[in-house]
Amino acid sequence: MRRSPALLVSAAVTVTIPGVLAILAILGHQHAVAATDAMTVTAISDDSAVGPLPSAPTGTQPAVRDSVASVQRTSGTPVTVLSDVAASQQAFAMSLLSRAAAAGQATSYQGVERSSQTGVDGTVTMVSQVWHQGGGLTFIRTSGGATSVISYESTDRSAAGVFGVTKSMVALLGQHYVAVYRGTGATGGRVAAIVEVYRFDGSLAARFWLDSRTLVPLRREVFDPSAKLVSDDSFVQVQIGAVTDRPAAATAVSAASGTAWVTASSPAKQLATLAGQGWKLPATLTGGLPLYAVAWTGTGTDQVTDLEYSDGLYVISLFVQRGALAPSMAGWQSMSLNGHYVDVCGHSVTWAGHGLVYTMIADAPPQTVAAVVAALPGSVQPGLVDRLGRGLDRLAHLVDPFG
Amino acid sequence: MSHLGSLVSALIDGELAGTELDRANAHLAGCAACRAEAAQLRELKHELRTLGDLDGAGAGAITSRLLAMIGPTGPTGPTGQSGPVTARRLQRQPGRRARRRRGRYAMWGAMSLVVVGVGAAAFGMGGAPSGNEPQITPQLELFDMQHALTSGDVPFADPTDSTGTRAQGAAKGPAAGPVKASSVKASSVKASSVKTPVYASLRASAEATRP
Numbered sequence: 001m002r003r004s005p006a007l008l009v010s011a012a013v014t015v016t017i018p019g020v021l022a023i024l025a026i027l028g029h030q031h032a033v034a035a036t037d038a039m040t041v042t043a044i045s046d047d048s049a050v051g052p053l054p055s056a057p058t059g060t061q062p063a064v065r066d067s068v069a070s071v072q073r074t075s076g077t078p079v080t081v082l083s084d085v086a087a088s089q090q091a092f093a094m095s096l097l098s099r100a101a102a103a104g105q106a107t108s109y110q111g112v113e114r115s116s117q118t119g120v121d122g123t124v125t126m127v128s129q130v131w132h133q134g135g136g137l138t139f140i141r142t143s144g145g146a147t148s149v150i151s152y153e154s155t156d157r158s159a160a161g162v163f164g165v166t167k168s169m170v171a172l173l174g175q176h177y178v179a180v181y182r183g184t185g186a187t188g189g190r191v192a193a194i195v196e197v198y199r200f201d202g203s204l205a206a207r208f209w210l211d212s213r214t215l216v217p218l219r220r221e222v223f224d225p226s227a228k229l230v231s232d233d234s235f236v237q238v239q240i241g242a243v244t245d246r247p248a249a250a251t252a253v254s255a256a257s258g259t260a261w262v263t264a265s266s267p268a269k270q271l272a273t274l275a276g277q278g279w280k281l282p283a284t285l286t287g288g289l290p291l292y293a294v295a296w297t298g299t300g301t302d303q304v305t306d307l308e309y310s311d312g313l314y315v316i317s318l319f320v321q322r323g324a325l326a327p328s329m330a331g332w333q334s335m336s337l338n339g340h341y342v343d344v345c346g347h348s349v350t351w352a353g354h355g356l357v358y359t360m361i362a363d364a365p366p367q368t369v370a371a372v373v374a375a376l377p378g379s380v381q382p383g384l385v386d387r388l389g390r391g392l393d394r395l396a397h398l399v400d401p402f403g
Numbered sequence: 404m405s406h407l408g409s410l411v412s413a414l415i416d417g418e419l420a421g422t423e424l425d426r427a428n429a430h431l432a433g434c435a436a437c438r439a440e441a442a443q444l445r446e447l448k449h450e451l452r453t454l455g456d457l458d459g460a461g462a463g464a465i466t467s468r469l470l471a472m473i474g475p476t477g478p479t480g481p482t483g484q485s486g487p488v489t490a491r492r493l494q495r496q497p498g499r500r501a502r503r504r505r506g507r508y509a510m511w512g513a514m515s516l517v518v519v520g521v522g523a524a525a526f527g528m529g530g531a532p533s534g535n536e537p538q539i540t541p542q543l544e545l546f547d548m549q550h551a552l553t554s555g556d557v558p559f560a561d562p563t564d565s566t567g568t569r570a571q572g573a574a575k576g577p578a579a580g581p582v583k584a585s586s587v588k589a590s591s592v593k594a595s596s597v598k599t600p601v602y603a604s605l606r607a608s609a610e611a612t613r614p
Contacts, residue, residue, distance in 0.1 A: 104555075115556070162555045163555070163556065164554055164555045164556055165555060166554075166555035168553075169554070169555055233556070260545070261549055293553060295549070297545075301537065304542075304545075306546075306549055306553075308553050310554070315550070315553070315554040315556075317546065317549065317550040317553065317554070319541070319546050319549075321539060322536070322537065323536045323537040323538060323539040324536040324537070324538055324539065325538070325539060325540070326538040326539060326540045327538070329540045329541075330540075332540075345543065346543075348541065348543055348546070348547070350541045355536060357539050357541065359541040359543075359546055361546055361547060361550040363550075363554055363556060388522065388525045388526055389525075391524065391525030391526055391527065391528040392521075392525045395521065395524060395525055395528060
């Protein structure tokens with residue numbers, strides 16, 4: 001068979017030209033992405049220093065570390081103890097987080113969040129739709145069930161669904177961890193600035209993704225001290241800017257937000273007041289979580305007091321009220337946490353003792369939750385002697401109610 | 404007519420004198436009942452004096468007299484017409500001892516039953532909450548919302564409270580099929596209540612569950 005040179009040339013051109021064009025397109029795209037990253041970093045700050053990972057010098061005594069850290073906290077300077085990260089780097093990272101907290105409130109956004117959290121009862125994953133009107137309300141609707149809407153005002157509180165990046169949480173974070181800006185990455189289809197948070201011993205505690213243009217938090221990973229992932233919350237889909245398709249019921253439910261709980265002006269004073277009423281509650285939970293807020297709702301014997309403990313990353317809400325647990329509680333499962341008898345429902349743990357019911361909702365590793373429960377009063381089942389004594393008292397009270 | 408009553412004893416003891424003695428004697432003369440009572444009292448006092456003499460005779464004399472009463476062949480009967488002591492054979496009586504033993508056992512058994520019963524009741528009552536304390540089921544809806552507000556997280560609901568549920572392990576997103584969403588506590592809020600303020604409705608439900 002005779003081959004035509006013209007045909008061969010035309011075939012070569014047909015194959016080669018599109019190939020060359022494709023290669024050029026790929027190279028051009030990569031160049032464009034690189035340019036975008038560079039632009040993003042520049043947009044975030046001129047100070048895009050990325051230093052070495054923080055590490056703790058060996059042989060240093062924890063007491064010395066804590067002492068120096070305390071001085072730094074008191075003086076208001078960033079805590080840099082045992083960290084190779086320069087103070088300016090920490091300041092920059094904290095600045096990003098602070099701006100992210102403000103952006104989470106001021107910026108309108110909507111999207112689908114996926115939250116996965118490991119608690120004492122296993123790992124729970126939840127997907128919800130979130131609409132946030134900048135400076136206003138946040139609406140959250142979960143998928144999988146009937147359409148329901150939760151809403152509240154975010155006047156003096158931060159909006160929910162911002163992965164813990166709130167003003168108060170960031171302030172606490174700066175006191176207990178070392179934050180470092182680690183460059184950019186991508187999540188939820190958007191370019192994000194990554195901030196990593198380290199413990200003073202150099203272990204990674206959390207990683208935040210902040211939208212590179214608006215700094216709205218897009219994702220957060222939290223690790224326990226053994227580097228195990230404890231929670232992973234992220235926008236799997238997000239639209240920043242105008243909010244559309246907001247639930248119609250939203251405007252109807254927005255009213256009473258924030259009115260049910262009264263916040264104490266001074267948590268320490270409120271704690272002292274509670275102590276005067278016989279409620280022995282700690283100012284710092286096991287694991288170094290300090291009390292940072294106290295609120296209550298209801299009055300008299302129906303009052304429920306909420307004590308909030310956090311180091312900026314782990315958050316434990318402890319609700320205390322008078323009474324005893326009902327003998328049968330739908331949805332709750334009895335279990336033992338290191339010998340302490342509690343009832344668990346999702347990431348909520350409840351127990352009773354000394355006339356009080358404690359309910360704890362924790363964003364913290366299971367081992368931290370177990371340690372906190374063990375350190376709080378009432379979770380230990382009474383021994384035989386205690387139980388018999390209490391039973392005899394009640395019998396005596398039955399025989400002689402006035403005795 | 405009233406009787407002498409306690410004056411009988413005083414009369415027998417010689418403690419009356421003067422008009423009291425005269426009036427007592429006059430009454431005795433006309434009252435058979437008081438005479439009989441006076442006679443009984445005299446006899447009793449006589450017997451007591453006899454016993455007093457025995458005491459005075461010493462322990463050895465009493466022993467010998469008791470032994471003499473028993474004798475080698477059994478009891479000798481009354482020691483005298485006015486003697487109050489009746490001697491009986493001192494010998495083992497198995498029936499009585501057995502009865503005593505059974506009684507003792509019954510007493511110990513009853514006491515043990517009481518102790519065990521009270522202990523069981525105390526154990527049972529000691530473990531249960533006091534009847535005076537309000538029985539509470541924690542209001543997770545209210546608490547979860549408060550926790551979400553303060554922590555800045557999405558309210559993480561009671562997973563058993565949802566139509567969806569709970570997934571172990573990581574999810575791949577909302578459209579990942581088998582991975583369901585644990586609905587927020589609000590999923591328990593009925594559609595009809597959506598139009599009411601959430602906090603208000605939650606608080607109302609919290610109060611409704613109180614005893």
